[in-house]
Amino acid sequence: MGKKERARPEMLSVYLYIPNIVGYMRVLLNCVAFAVCFSNKTLFSVLYFFSFCCDAVDGWCARRFNQVSTFGAVLDMVTDRVSTACLLVILSQVYRPSLVFLSLLALDIASHWLQMYSTFLAGKSSHKDVKDSTSWLFRLYYGNRIFMCYCCVSCEVLYIILLLIAKNQTENLLNVVVSTLTQISPLSFLLALTLFGWSMKQTVNIIQMKTAADVCVLYDIEKQQHKP
Numbered sequence: 001m002g003k004k005e006r007a008r009p010e011m012l013s014v015y016l017y018i019p020n021i022v023g024y025m026r027v028l029l030n031c032v033a034f035a036v037c038f039s040n041k042t043l044f045s046v047l048y049f050f051s052f053c054c055d056a057v058d059g060w061c062a063r064r065f066n067q068v069s070t071f072g073a074v075l076d077m078v079t080d081r082v083s084t085a086c087l088l089v090i091l092s093q094v095y096r097p098s099l100v101f102l103s104l105l106a107l108d109i110a111s112h113w114l115q116m117y118s119t120f121l122a123g124k125s126s127h128k129d130v131k132d133s134t135s136w137l138f139r140l141y142y143g144n145r146i147f148m149c150y151c152c153v154s155c156e157v158l159y160i161i162l163l164l165i166a167k168n169q170t171e172n173l174l175n176v177v178v179s180t181l182t183q184i185s186p187l188s189f190l191l192a193l194t195l196f197g198w199s200m201k202q203t204v205n206i207i208q209m210k211t212a213a214d215v216c217v218l219y220d221i222e223k224q225q226h227k228p
Helices: 003-015 018-035 041-064 070-094 099-122 136-143 145-165 173-181 186-225
Strands: none
Touching: 018 041, 018 070, 041 070, 041 145, 070 099, 070 145, 099 186, 136 145, 136 186, 145 173, 145 186, 173 186
């Protein structure tokens, strides 16, 4: 019997960890949400945001039941990135200029991928280990759960709001945002609140991408210097 065959029961148990099951539910919720995103925006928003909130639930379950796994961490990050990417693609079809949302998509994926890869090169156990960073904002983001939560929630809520307030598929992004902000209403306050958190998150993404790129370049330099 091969090594893989002997490990199958253990592999199955990891796949069936409670936090991983929550992760599968998130994927299913997102699939249903995006299937109805144009026909029923309200249902989409509820399902999408509920899936987003389950991100905190699977993390709690992993710690509570001692079921932290590499597979679960990867599943969690992939689900986050893919769901946000899909929503940004949809917004790029609703608003003009669409390049705004496609650029945000590219920044989100590039910064997180580089951060994960640089973490591997640096031999760190977590991509959130940024204590040696020279950026106070970067350290604050990964070091303060409340601030990180505010930034992440702001991004997702902002994107949901933009989808809900779009009346057709040829909206001018700047006009819609300015028009909503100038109205004295709970919606305008929420939009302003999420815009600030969103801006902090994008700033962190830029810092993260540059910091991670520096780690990759330094790794190449050190490897060249150690060549015989």
